[in-house]
Amino acid sequence: MNIREEQVEEMLRHHKSLIVVDEEFQKKLRQSFESGHAAINKKRKSSWLKKFALPAISIAATIALIVSSVVMQPPTHVDAASLTITNQLSFLNVSMGDTAGIAEHDNKLYVSVKDKGIYVYDQKGFKLITSEEADTLRLNENGDKILFSSHGTILMHDLTTGKTTKLLKSDSPSVAYTQPDWVDDQTILLSESQSGEQSNLYLYNLQTKQKIHQGTGNSPSFVKDMNAIVYEHQNQLYTKTLSNEEESLIDQGHSPQVSPSGYYVTYLKEEPNGAENVWIADLQRGTTKQITTNPMQAKTKEENTQLKTEPVFQYSHPVWNTNSDSIYVIKQRMQDSPEFKQVMRIDVTTIKMTAEDTVTRYLQALITRDDDFAKSLLVSPPDDILTYSNPHPVGFQITGQGRENGTYYVDAELYLADTARPYYQVTSSRYWLLPDKNGYKIEKIMEQDQWIATAFTEDGDIGESVILQQKQTSEKKELFSMKDINQEWLGDGKYRFASLAYQPNADKMYLSLQRIDETTNTSVLLLTYDISTDSFALVDHVTEVNGSTNPVVSSLTVEPDGKALAVDFTLEDPSGPSTVVYELSNQKRVKLHSQLTDTQVSRMYSFYWERGKLFYHVQSNGQTIMFHYEVK
Amino acid sequence: MKDKFLDIYDQYFHDVYRYVFVKTGSRWDTEDLVSEIFRKAYEKFDGLRSEVNRKAWLMTISHNTVIDFYRAKKPVSVGDGLELMLPPYIEVDSLQQQEERICIEKSLNYLDSLDAEIIMLRYFSEMKCKEVGEVLGMSEANVRTKTSRIKKKLSILLSKCLGEQ
Structure with missing residues (x-):
């Protein structure tokens, strides 16, 4: 499609005309100047304005206090x-x-x-x-x-x-x-x-x-x-x-x-x-x-x-x-x-929720286990439970949207991981949506592809090599084995594959290797593996976290664009805070407990990634509280 | 004085309202800010010299009030204050309109803050190049040239966006 400059003007003016001016507000405000009321009330900005400007509202979802809010728009009607x-x-x-x-x-x-x-x-x-x-x-x-x-x-x-x-x-x-x-x-x-x-x-x-x-x-x-x-x-x-x-x-x-x-x-x-x-x-x-x-x-x-x-x-x-x-x-x-x-x-x-908003909120609800809300976004919700236990969702990303034969669709990837085990799944789906009075509802979800990265043997044990399976191509390939990893990093240690993650859009693997020698202290190696170049890079060799030795990695997830890793460690002192974010582009390591100046953290663990933000849970004084960390 | 002020109010209310709305995306914030803008204008109106362009004067108050609003709301620099998310519109019916709206939002967000400001003042507040120049401290010729360039940029961005839809 080729838009000429004249059409640009026309489109801008047309969209200007779609902004409906609240005439009731206009009238009420005018009356305040007619009566001189405005000058009297100038110090009470919010209250006097709202006395005149009774806005009507409709409800859209955003996620709690911890999430940057989207721009909100109360309607012109006031009822x-x-x-x-x-x-x-x-x-x-x-x-x-x-x-x-x-x-x-x-x-x-x-x-x-x-x-x-x-x-x-x-x-x-x-x-x-x-x-x-x-x-x-x-x-x-x-x-x-x-x-x-x-x-x-x-x-x-x-x-x-x-x-x-x-x-x-x-x-x-x-x-x-x-x-x-x-x-x-x-x-x-x-x-x-x-x-x-x-x-x-x-x-x-x-x-x-x-x-x-x-x-x-x-x-x-x-x-x-x-x-x-x-x-x-x-x-x-x-x-x-x-x-x-x-x-x-x-x-x-x-x-x-x-x-x-x-x-x-x-x-x-x-x-x-x-x-x-x-x-x-x-x-x-x-x-x-x-x-x-x-x-x-x-x-x-x-x-x-x-x-x-x-x-x-x-x-x-x-x-x-x-x-x-x-x-x-x-x-x-x-x-x-x-x-x-x-x-x-x-x-x-x-x-009004856009098609993308609808899918975003559906996936959020799925991850936060709000079945009720997730189902409300479906045209024909199933009776059974939608949410997962393990492997559980650890993030999602909207990857595209468009329209085919007059119907809107949104493409999204959902990422699932298995706690402390080398399993990571990426499911790419197309969400077809129908217009609804409040925006859109999801009519059907068509899986497009799926990648599963594991280090399991056929018996389900943790093996010596990492395997990537792609559903669409039915391709299953062994990417590398433990012996391919740089010996300098491994030293004389005995390691096993722990949590791992795969990023399809960069064709990269993110790995954690857990040292398991019985006679020495444990440690964790964090690596990236570029599939196209068949090359590894060391992210960190973790021997202690916050002074606590013998770290055991319980979760590794990757920000969907590969900007950062979130790694949860289980420590010898079980009450120690333990989530570390590795910002890969600037090689910054952030211990998340240091972000919370007002909180006595007894435990923390990463939850999920969305749009460059890691949502994580903190246990403090018997409460479980959610916070987020935004990758710069 | 009151009648003259009310003339200006009637004449430019819609332009101020739409400008603020397109900048904040929130009807509540818009109503607060529009009230604030007209209150400031009301207070200053008495001392306004006759040769001053009324619309440019009012839109300068609007421009500054929105910047102050965003400064107070979050710790951003003045320039950042202009880079605001465009709002959803209200009366969007057809799917084609939705596509256009999404693309216009995306394209305007892609522009740098000054370019976006020029477009908002020109097309959402219906200001002449000369008036835009007065608000932004630029010459009329400069605004005209910039507007032409921005439209070219927008035509490319919109073509690309709508082509992808």
């Missing part, structure tokens, strides 16, 4: 009902453990862990900030004070001074103060519960200690700019204007939290089948939208052989982020123990 979301959700663990409450401020996630305290999670790590345990957490507008309740007492933790202050404590053991929310720096909302009675809502002045009764209910949440509260009473959500006490019903549900923008409330709502989901309601227009899915699953087999069902997940504590464009929620699999609660993030935007 929550117009959100197009259910098949665009993605979840990812950011923490595991019995999580009691969460809150976000400026990309820092505050997590209350039962019996441990409140932690802050950001790119520096996962750090305990107070040992006080919280039921619910709320950050003030500046993000320097945490308001929370603990065992019936309202407390405030000052992040600047590190001090925790008791704000309100009951004199009676039967009365508990809970669920506080900020109104302003001097006033909070709270719920007072007395055993056997309905809970009451109060405004509480921190200076005068005066409580003003606001009615009966739970979970009060303040609506900025409207001088109103949202609360729950008998599984119904209401707004109540504080000035005139006018009330209106929002929806059925509980655990509401109003977005900092003041436009939306997120809450939990039970479906007729008993499954609870996260919803969003539009406070001004009264429309609602479900944003999670929660399928039913078999619970137990009864004597009469009838299946009892239960929801797969239990959601709790949905909260907004500072920008009102993400919701964090605690999610637990009903069949897991309470320690396996996960904190999830759902990003909200109008972005």
